Amino acid sequence: MVKLMVIMAVLAMVSGSAWAADITVKMLNQKGVPVEGAVVTFHPETGAPLSAEDAAASITVNQKDNNFLPFISVVPREASVKFLNEDSVLHHVFSFSAAKRFSLKLFGKGEPQEVVFDDPGVVVVGCNIHDRMIAYLKIVETPHAGKTEDDGMVTLTDVPDSPGELRIWHPLMKGRGNELRVAVDPATTSDVLAFERKFRRGARPTGDY
Ligand SMILES: [Cu+2]
Numbered sequence: 001m002v003k004l005m006v007i008m009a010v011l012a013m014v015s016g017s018a019w020a021a022d023i024t025v026k027m028l029n030q031k032g033v034p035v036e037g038a039v040v041t042f043h044p045e046t047g048a049p050l051s052a053e054d055a056a057a058s059i060t061v062n063q064k065d066n067n068f069l070p071f072i073s074v075v076p077r078e079a080s081v082k083f084l085n086e087d088s089v090l091h092h093v094f095s096f097s098a099a100k101r102f103s104l105k106l107f108g109k110g111e112p113q114e115v116v117f118d119d120p121g122v123v124v125v126g127c128n129i130h131d132r133m134i135a136y137l138k139i140v141e142t143p144h145a146g147k148t149e150d151d152g153m154v155t156l157t158d159v160p161d162s163p164g165e166l167r168i169w170h171p172l173m174k175g176r177g178n179e180l181r182v183a184v185d186p187a188t189t190s191d192v193l194a195f196e197r198k199f200r201r202g203a204r205p206t207g208d209y
Pocket of ligand 1: 127
């Protein structure tokens with residue numbers, strides 16, 4: 001019994017030190033309004049490689065009423081994204097971004113197309129037929145990633161208890177690389193890390209993220 005308790009205590013210490021932390025972020029714009037769709041990633045100093053499970057994530061970008069949905073997607077590196085078209089018109093989805101150049105010539109309903117993203121970075125997706133259509137894919141290299149909800153918040157759960165860098169990216173965030181980078185130690189962070197930055201006015205007609 002004593003031996004079992006010792007083992008349990010050791011396990012608690014090990015798990016406590018390795019998986020202690022959650023990181024909750026709240027992103028606000030210059031008017032204090034919550035920002036939806038910001039991609040939050042944590043990059044621990046100890047490293048955090050993506051698993052085969054991460055790369056097998058099922059990610060879909062739909063096209064409906066001549067809009068991409070969602071507007072912003074988080075894509076683990078080496079994952080594939082399925083592009084759907086629910087409209088009765090054809091779309092021609094493409095990107096000229098350095099992280100991935102591709103072109104999916106005219107495809108319609110029931111003709112899903114898949115693209116694999118091997119390089120980290122930002123991929124801006126457009127449609128050759130409808131200039132107004134735009135979506136963003138953030139290809140990430142860490143399993144600790146998420147996207148803020150309409151309350152501006154996201155929680156990254158079970159991050160390694162290691163100091164590291166927190167990155168918050170949003171296409172409309174002003175500043176270098178549309179990104180905010182801060183050193184964070186999950187062991188000592190407060191409950192909610194709130195950040196306020198300047199954002200350009202949203203180019204999202206439907207308001208859906
Ligand atoms: Cu289109």
